[in-house]
Amino acid sequence: DTPQADRLHRFAHDLRNRLAGMQEVMRMLPADDPAQDEELRGFFEGQFFHALRTVEGLLDDLQVERGTGPLEPTTCPVGDLVEQAVSDQRYRFERKGQPLTVEVPSDLSVLGDRDHAIRLLQALLSNASKFSPQGAAVQVYAARQGDRVHITVADQGVGLSPDDLDQVFVRYAVLGSRSTDGEAQGRSTLARASQWAVAMGGTLTAASSGTGKGASFTLSLPAA
Numbered sequence: 001d002t003p004q005a006d007r008l009h010r011f012a013h014d015l016r017n018r019l020a021g022m023q024e025v026m027r028m029l030p031a032d033d034p035a036q037d038e039e040l041r042g043f044f045e046g047q048f049f050h051a052l053r054t055v056e057g058l059l060d061d062l063q064v065e066r067g068t069g070p071l072e073p074t075t076c077p078v079g080d081l082v083e084q085a086v087s088d089q090r091y092r093f094e095r096k097g098q099p100l101t102v103e104v105p106s107d108l109s110v111l112g113d114r115d116h117a118i119r120l121l122q123a124l125l126s127n128a129s130k131f132s133p134q135g136a137a138v139q140v141y142a143a144r145q146g147d148r149v150h151i152t153v154a155d156q157g158v159g160l161s162p163d164d165l166d167q168v169f170v171r172y173a174v175l176g177s178r179s180t181d182g183e184a185q186g187r188s189t190l191a192r193a194s195q196w197a198v199a200m201g202g203t204l205t206a207a208s209s210g211t212g213k214g215a216s217f218t219l220s221l222p223a224a
Contacts, residue, residue, distance in 0.1 A: 071113040071199060075224040078108040078142050078149060085121035086140070092129040093138065103141040110149045110221040112200040117221070120204070123193045124153040124217045131215070132157030148202075149223045154216035160208035168206045169194040190217070197221070 082104050093100045110117070128138045136156040143150055160168060164175045171191035190204070197204040202221040208214065 071116065073111055073113055073200070075109050076112055076114050076117060077106075078110055078151060079104045079106055081110075081114070081117050081121060082140055082142070082151070084118050085125055088118075088122055089125040089129070092126060096129060096132070097135045098129060098132060099135075099137045101137065101139050103139070104151075105142065105144075108142055108144060108149055109224040111224040112202065112221045113196075116196045116200060117219075120193045120196050120219060121151070121153070123190060124219070127190065127217070128153050128155040128157065128215075131155060144223055147223050148220045150218050150220050152216050152218045154214065156214040159211045159213040160206065160215050161211050165206055165208060169204065 082102055086100065086102060090100070092098075125138070125140070132138060132155045138156075139152075139154045141152055141154075160175075167175060169191050190206075194204040197219055200221055202219060205218050205220070207216050207218070
């Protein structure tokens, strides 16, 4: 029933937005006790992603087709996209003492939807931190090759086995890699990020030399 599917899709979209807003408010709360704050963040984030997976699972069970939402392709300076994504995720790296280096030429621009591109980069940064141990460095770098711009997030974390590499963009796939601090969310949640990349005329790829050898994720978009 299309009208029912449309209503369910709108409900799920609204619920996701509200959950995301709650997560952002929680992240910005001042902390009197850092240890307690860390515990609350972990609990809240776990509940957030559990609720999100429940909503996505319901939509899948009911076979509700949904796309990426409306896209507004514009010329986006890569430095601005990376800066915004890093700003939103910096607390993760500070919390785990992970050095984050960014190397993006100032003249690089891509054609894509700004909001989707930032959310995609946020997802890559979040995963890089979660699957890397305390103090491990994470790099973000970009370069143009022909008519494409490649933006890479590389970590020194738990890495991906060959089997995990085959499933890393499969929705709800159970992977062998585990986060380093018991944080919620697995790399399989990057299925949605891959969908965003394709919708913008790009690709999202993963590479790893194996378990324990880190991983890199590269977003490739049309150069502007």
